[in-house]
Amino acid sequence: MIERLSLTTRLTLLYSLVSALLLLGMAGLTAVAVDRHFEVLDRDTLHDKIELIQDSVAKAGSATDLQRRLDDALQNHPGLFVRVDDAAGSVLYASAQFSFPSELVRAHGINAGPAFFTWLQGEREFRALSAAAPAHAGLRQDMRIWVALDTLHHAHFISALRAALWLYAGLAAGLSGMLGWWAARTGLAPLRAMKARAQAVTAHKLDQRMPAEAVPVEMADLAHSLNEMLERLQRDFQRLSEFSSDLAHELRTPISNLLTQTQVALAQPRDAAAYREILASNAEEFQRLARMVSDMLLLAKAEHGLLLPRTEPIDLADEVRALFDFYEALAEEKQIELHCSGTAVLSGDRLMLRRAISNLLSNALRHTPPCGQVEVVIESRPSAISLQVGNSGSTIAPELLPRLFDRFFRADKSRAHPDTEGAGLGLAITQAIVQAHGGQAAVTSAAGWTCFTLRFPLS
Numbered sequence: 001m002i003e004r005l006s007l008t009t010r011l012t013l014l015y016s017l018v019s020a021l022l023l024l025g026m027a028g029l030t031a032v033a034v035d036r037h038f039e040v041l042d043r044d045t046l047h048d049k050i051e052l053i054q055d056s057v058a059k060a061g062s063a064t065d066l067q068r069r070l071d072d073a074l075q076n077h078p079g080l081f082v083r084v085d086d087a088a089g090s091v092l093y094a095s096a097q098f099s100f101p102s103e104l105v106r107a108h109g110i111n112a113g114p115a116f117f118t119w120l121q122g123e124r125e126f127r128a129l130s131a132a133a134p135a136h137a138g139l140r141q142d143m144r145i146w147v148a149l150d151t152l153h154h155a156h157f158i159s160a161l162r163a164a165l166w167l168y169a170g171l172a173a174g175l176s177g178m179l180g181w182w183a184a185r186t187g188l189a190p191l192r193a194m195k196a197r198a199q200a201v202t203a204h205k206l207d208q209r210m211p212a213e214a215v216p217v218e219m220a221d222l223a224h225s226l227n228e229m230l231e232r233l234q235r236d237f238q239r240l241s242e243f244s245s246d247l248a249h250e251l252r253t254p255i256s257n258l259l260t261q262t263q264v265a266l267a268q269p270r271d272a273a274a275y276r277e278i279l280a281s282n283a284e285e286f287q288r289l290a291r292m293v294s295d296m297l298l299l300a301k302a303e304h305g306l307l308l309p310r311t312e313p314i315d316l317a318d319e320v321r322a323l324f325d326f327y328e329a330l331a332e333e334k335q336i337e338l339h340c341s342g343t344a345v346l347s348g349d350r351l352m353l354r355r356a357i358s359n360l361l362s363n364a365l366r367h368t369p370p371c372g373q374v375e376v377v378i379e380s381r382p383s384a385i386s387l388q389v390g391n392s393g394s395t396i397a398p399e400l401l402p403r404l405f406d407r408f409f410r411a412d413k414s415r416a417h418p419d420t421e422g423a424g425l426g427l428a429i430t431q432a433i434v435q436a437h438g439g440q441a442a443v444t445s446a447a448g449w450t451c452f453t454l455r456f457p458l459s
Helices: 007-059 063-074 102-107 152-187 189-200 217-267 272-303 316-333 350-367 398-403 426-436
Strands: 080-086 091-094 115-121 124-133 143-150 312-315 337-341 345-348 373-380 384-392 440-446 449-457
Touching: 007 063, 007 080, 007 124, 007 143, 007 152, 063 080, 063 091, 124 152, 152 189, 189 217, 217 272, 272 426, 312 316, 312 350, 316 337, 316 350, 316 373, 316 384, 345 350, 350 373, 350 384, 350 426, 350 449, 398 440, 426 440, 426 449
Parallel strands: 337 373
Antiparallel strands: 080 091, 080 143, 115 124, 124 143, 312 345, 373 384, 384 449, 440 449
16 A cells, blocks of 8 residues: 555655654653652652651650650641651651552561662552661661652652653654644645646657756755656667658658659550560569668668677678678779778677678778779777778768668768669678677768778777
């Protein structure tokens, strides 16, 4: 049940409980302290009465004189009870209508030292002090004096005090609970403001942010974390929207071509050669669609951590030279020089890494002007291995560099690439392959030189 309570209710209950315990503890300590104070006062009073009676005993000339003196001395002391015994245990004097417990009297002999004790008689508590009185000229025998006080007036005061303290503790705990509720509700107001901001976040309104500067320090980290999460969501949602739009655009073209060619072919009878030509054209479009779907599946596996490379030692320089042989005809056609320097052995999936490097080389040859050059530099460092593919050509605008690895992204907004059948997924696939190997991909472009860098950790 407690898990269902709101945080304000929990804090209020906790604050009330702590306040009630502290107040009850204070009330209990106060009651105990008052009771002990009264005990000390009673001890002092009993000592004074013992000295008074000892003085009366010392002045008494006989037992009858002693009784008279004690009656005179005690007549103005209500609640005080006295008993005097001789050495034989006979009672020389005793207060009317009161008797000391016989077990206490027997436990303290005539020559025993002073003793303080308490006992209950019904619902009333008595405190007593016993002391010896030495023999003197008038009364030639040792005596034992007993003096007792009725603590009923103390009990009435302590009872009233306890009732007042408990009442005060209850009222104060209730007031503390109300103050605690107010403090908790006021202190949690920033959370309610954050809740209102969070409720305002929708798929079409992802620009809402938590008021990190207006919340207490304890909630600032939470607000910053939520803002960072919202920024990631907004960025990813924007990329997803752009990806969906680009995917629809990329699929629309081949599907439209297939539909148009099929409708034209069905519009009138044709000979076998014409049908073969149309089917061949359709086959090319189907192959383009198949490649696009295959690439999308590969990227989806990479996003979900399912792109697991099979590791084996790979000489990067050998792989680059093998790809140079593959692209040699295209490079000679555009009179582009291919250079490779450095060497390193990397543990990874050969087919995946060859595809990543091939994508970079294909991209470089596509954007290198005639008589340009493409250079591959391999470096092995103590902590990482890097492979750089650079090419001469137009400088890419700085604002476009962070998006080059996005799916379907092309710097050319017209999407006119007559020299390629690519769908704009090559660099995205390259980045996915590198990340699957624990590495990173980066790009720089300045002064007519563009360089893609793949970094792999040695571990």
